Amino acid sequence: MPKISIRGHEMPESPIRKLAPLAAAAKKRGTKVYHLNIGQPDLPTPQEGLNALKNIDRTILEYSPSQGYLSYREKLVGYYKKFNINVSADDIIITAGGSEAVLFSFLACLNPGDEIIVPEPAYANYMAFAISAGAKIRTIATTIEEGFSLPKVEKFEELINERTRAIMICNPNNPTGYLYTRREMNQIRDLVKKYDLYLFSDEVYREYIYTGSPYISACHLEGIEENVVLIDSVSKRYSECGIRIGALITKNAEVRAAVMKFCQARLSPPLIGQLVAEASLDAPEEYHRDVYDEYVERRKCLVDGLNRIPGVYSPIPMGAFYTVAKLPVDDAEKFCRWCLESFEYEGATVMMAPAAGFYTTPGAGINQVRIAYVLKKDDLEKALIVLRKALEAYPGHIMED
Amino acid sequence: MPKISIRGHEMPESPIRKLAPLAAAAKKRGTKVYHLNIGQPDLPTPQEGLNALKNIDRTILEYSPSQGYLSYREKLVGYYKKFNINVSADDIIITAGGSEAVLFSFLACLNPGDEIIVPEPAYANYMAFAISAGAKIRTIATTIEEGFSLPKVEKFEELINERTRAIMICNPNNPTGYLYTRREMNQIRDLVKKYDLYLFSDEVYREYIYTGSPYISACHLEGIEENVVLIDSVSKRYSECGIRIGALITKNAEVRAAVMKFCQARLSPPLIGQLVAEASLDAPEEYHRDVYDEYVERRKCLVDGLNRIPGVYSPIPMGAFYTVAKLPVDDAEKFCRWCLESFEYEGATVMMAPAAGFYTTPGAGINQVRIAYVLKKDDLEKALIVLRKALEAYPGHIMED
Numbered sequence: 001m002p003k004i005s006i007r008g009h010e011m012p013e014s015p016i017r018k019l020a021p022l023a024a025a026a027k028k029r030g031t032k033v034y035h036l037n038i039g040q041p042d043l044p045t046p047q048e049g050l051n052a053l054k055n056i057d058r059t060i061l062e063y064s065p066s067q068g069y070l071s072y073r074e075k076l077v078g079y080y081k082k083f084n085i086n087v088s089a090d091d092i093i094i095t096a097g098g099s100e101a102v103l104f105s106f107l108a109c110l111n112p113g114d115e116i117i118v119p120e121p122a123y124a125n126y127m128a129f130a131i132s133a134g135a136k137i138r139t140i141a142t143t144i145e146e147g148f149s150l151p152k153v154e155k156f157e158e159l160i161n162e163r164t165r166a167i168m169i170c171n172p173n174n175p176t177g178y179l180y181t182r183r184e185m186n187q188i189r190d191l192v193k194k195y196d197l198y199l200f201s202d203e204v205y206r207e208y209i210y211t212g213s214p215y216i217s218a219c220h221l222e223g224i225e226e227n228v229v230l231i232d233s234v235s236k237r238y239s240e241c242g243i244r245i246g247a248l249i250t251k252n253a254e255v256r257a258a259v260m261k262f263c264q265a266r267l268s269p270p271l272i273g274q275l276v277a278e279a280s281l282d283a284p285e286e287y288h289r290d291v292y293d294e295y296v297e298r299r300k301c302l303v304d305g306l307n308r309i310p311g312v313y314s315p316i317p318m319g320a321f322y323t324v325a326k327l328p329v330d331d332a333e334k335f336c337r338w339c340l341e342s343f344e345y346e347g348a349t350v351m352m353a354p355a356a357g358f359y360t361t362p363g364a365g366i367n368q369v370r371i372a373y374v375l376k377k378d379d380l381e382k383a384l385i386v387l388r389k390a391l392e393a394y395p396g397h398i399m400e401d
Numbered sequence: 402m403p404k405i406s407i408r409g410h411e412m413p414e415s416p417i418r419k420l421a422p423l424a425a426a427a428k429k430r431g432t433k434v435y436h437l438n439i440g441q442p443d444l445p446t447p448q449e450g451l452n453a454l455k456n457i458d459r460t461i462l463e464y465s466p467s468q469g470y471l472s473y474r475e476k477l478v479g480y481y482k483k484f485n486i487n488v489s490a491d492d493i494i495i496t497a498g499g500s501e502a503v504l505f506s507f508l509a510c511l512n513p514g515d516e517i518i519v520p521e522p523a524y525a526n527y528m529a530f531a532i533s534a535g536a537k538i539r540t541i542a543t544t545i546e547e548g549f550s551l552p553k554v555e556k557f558e559e560l561i562n563e564r565t566r567a568i569m570i571c572n573p574n575n576p577t578g579y580l581y582t583r584r585e586m587n588q589i590r591d592l593v594k595k596y597d598l599y600l601f602s603d604e605v606y607r608e609y610i611y612t613g614s615p616y617i618s619a620c621h622l623e624g625i626e627e628n629v630v631l632i633d634s635v636s637k638r639y640s641e642c643g644i645r646i647g648a649l650i651t652k653n654a655e656v657r658a659a660v661m662k663f664c665q666a667r668l669s670p671p672l673i674g675q676l677v678a679e680a681s682l683d684a685p686e687e688y689h690r691d692v693y694d695e696y697v698e699r700r701k702c703l704v705d706g707l708n709r710i711p712g713v714y715s716p717i718p719m720g721a722f723y724t725v726a727k728l729p730v731d732d733a734e735k736f737c738r739w740c741l742e743s744f745e746y747e748g749a750t751v752m753m754a755p756a757a758g759f760y761t762t763p764g765a766g767i768n769q770v771r772i773a774y775v776l777k778k779d780d781l782e783k784a785l786i787v788l789r790k791a792l793e794a795y796p797g798h799i800m801e802d
Binding site: 001002004005006007008009011012013014017018038040041042043044045049050053054056058059060061062063064066096097099100103107108109110111112114125128129132134165166196197198226227239240241242243244252254255258259261262264265266267268269270271272273276 | 511529530668
């Protein structure tokens with residue numbers, strides 16, 4: 001029997017999805033599972049998007065252009081303008097989710113063996129896409145104690161060598177909820193310029209910034225316009241994870257031409273998703289305000305609740321809808337498994353994403369979890385009680401000094 | 402400015418889509434363009450699929466499982482059974498079109514530098530996906546003169562070395578319309594077994610076989626069950642190219658586990674497409690018969706018409722909805738460009754896919770085109786007249802000896 005590829009072995013399992021079979025088994029036993037593990041928003045898709053779906057009046061569900069529909073790309077120009085991101089429809093390539101945008105960025109820009117610097121903890125699938133492209137992620141540590149702020153320039157420069165081709169950031173950050181400051185973004189800009197790197201910037205959570213601090217897009221940085229590749233997605237913005245519509249945006253014509261060859265090979269992005277996403281751009285301000293207000297409340301409920309549990313610590317996330325929390329346990333993955341396999345409180349348990357899967361440094365994040373606040377406040381409160389009870393009962397509980 | 406990757410340079414432009422800007426310019430000038438270049442069926446999507454779309458009653462368009470919905474995979478089991486392909490729902494992984502199934506097969510099974518043997522002419526995007534995975538396609542020539550039948554075993558064995566990992570076929574074939582005989586399939590089976598290779602088999606055109614010859618699926622071959630990876634798609638079967646739903650099917654659990662890691666990284670296949678594809682399985686026999694009968698007529702109309710044009714030769718395609726035809730021209734790509742840029746007859750011109758893009762052997766297919774018969778018979782007849790007139794007028798016309 002032929003062997004699978006080395007990268008097939010090296011590909012990480014998703015830290016978010018790999019415990020799914022245990023959750024399924026728990027549900028089968030009749031246990032209610034509070035899903036704190038996955039960034040699947042529970043808030044409704046905009047009515048405008050749902051209406052577009054209802055009103056599709058086609059007899060053939062045909063290919064769309066490899067770059068995505070022009071009408072959608074033109075409408076996106078106005079959306080980005082609201083965030084002071086000035087792009088033309090030609091700068092935008094529609095992809096099957098932000099995922100495909102990351103994969104195609106890596107395939108088009110990086111050679112096997114090339115290195116990308118990513119602050120860790122990081123969205124685990126960056127690692128998967130890097131392995132797919134034969135590239136190597138070099139992580140630069142940020143710590144929960146320092147609230148996940150970026151380390152000094154020198155730490156970056158220690159990692160930079162002749163194989164370094166890119167820096168990748170997620171801002172606001174998944175999994176930490178961190179928002180990069182202007183000073184940090186300028187620091188990244190200077191590094192990108194000095195070493196002539198690509199800057200891949202995943203900014204799919206720009207709608208969710210809670211601190212009044214400014215959103216500094218990679219596209220706002222002057223002097224590196226041709227180095228920036230913006231990764232975007234409508235998944236979180238409109239609760240449209242399932243339609244698989246994202247975008248890759250760059251002013252670099254050579255990168256676009258290369259990416260387009262990968263786009264042509266996969267023929268086209270999803271047709272129906274584009275129709276829904278285009279219509280969703282017409283969602284009223286009220287939709288965004290309601291969603292935003294809801295997350296503001298949940299964030300407070302979750303983070304306050306976590307920090308009230310003895311031994312638990314979560315910094316206050318500034319954006320997105322995740323936080324990384326430290327738990328008083330020997331090993332957070334063991335604890336997460338135990339919650340699903342061996343624990344329930346009043347018929348319920350919690351599912352969280354062990355944070356070690358978001359780090360590459362061995363041992364880092366071993367006692368941390370990523371928690372998504374995509375549950376109703378009532379459910380979040382109940383989940384917090386279950387978590388507290390689980391920590392009390394867990395055999396691997398570690399008492400604080 | 403940082404450089405794009407080597408594979409970004411090496412990726413071929415789609416021979417089917419690269420002339421699209423010329424076609425757009427011709428249309429802008431008011432010229433009607435008969436699209437013989439692309440396999441975009443013009444026949445309607447089944448009403449069952451369209452109804453499912455209309456009846457989607459969800460408030461959140463959420464992620465689906467990375468492997469695809471179980472209900473859809475279970476229903477597919479019955480579909481495959483009709484073709485004597487016995488698989489379980491667990492053997493099936495739903496992908497974003499057949500394209501993603503090919504890409505993930507290559508990523509999961511092939512190391513950089515590994516070789517895949519593919520009969521040429523071949524679907525051009527196999528090359529693109531191989532480059533994406535760092536693998537190398539070694540083509541084995543089939544010729545228009547021999548009707549694109551497979552060469553003897555010895556020709557395959559000449560190509561096999563320690564880097565050879567797989568054979569890839571498309572059956573019925575895109576671009577040639579060739580259908581592999583039982584003898585040819587057994588020959589492939591013996592090679593796969595002898596050298597312990599993967600057999601990637603793209604069988605998305607199984608509904609379209611016109612000769613009464615049996616459809617021999619790679620899944621019918623005994624003794625290589627764990628070597629076979631079946632590539633499938635609903636795009637052509639139901640005129641649903643735009644929903645981006647395909648499948649990767651294998652009895653090899655190790656391959657499935659590796660592929661699933663790539664699936665988890667891209668989170669999920671399109672949600673709405675799955676709902677449409679699942680409902681389309683309920684299309685009545687009549688739908689398939691009508692579509693089939695239509696292609697039978699078009700095939701006759703096109704191939705007879707082509708062979709009546711002086712200097713043009715097309716073998717009779719046995720399946721799919723393409724044929725490769727030899728034209729009396731110096732260079733088919735130049736001719737195709739010229740048709741779009743400099744020619745019209747009664748306000749119309751034709752767009753075809755230059756066949757050289759389906760070959761890797763330099764010079765092979767230089768005077769051939771791929772023609773898709775996805776136009777109404779009336780339009781096909783008009784397109785044939787335009788083609789004849791274009792050949793007469795083309796400065797690079799080559800008179801037969």
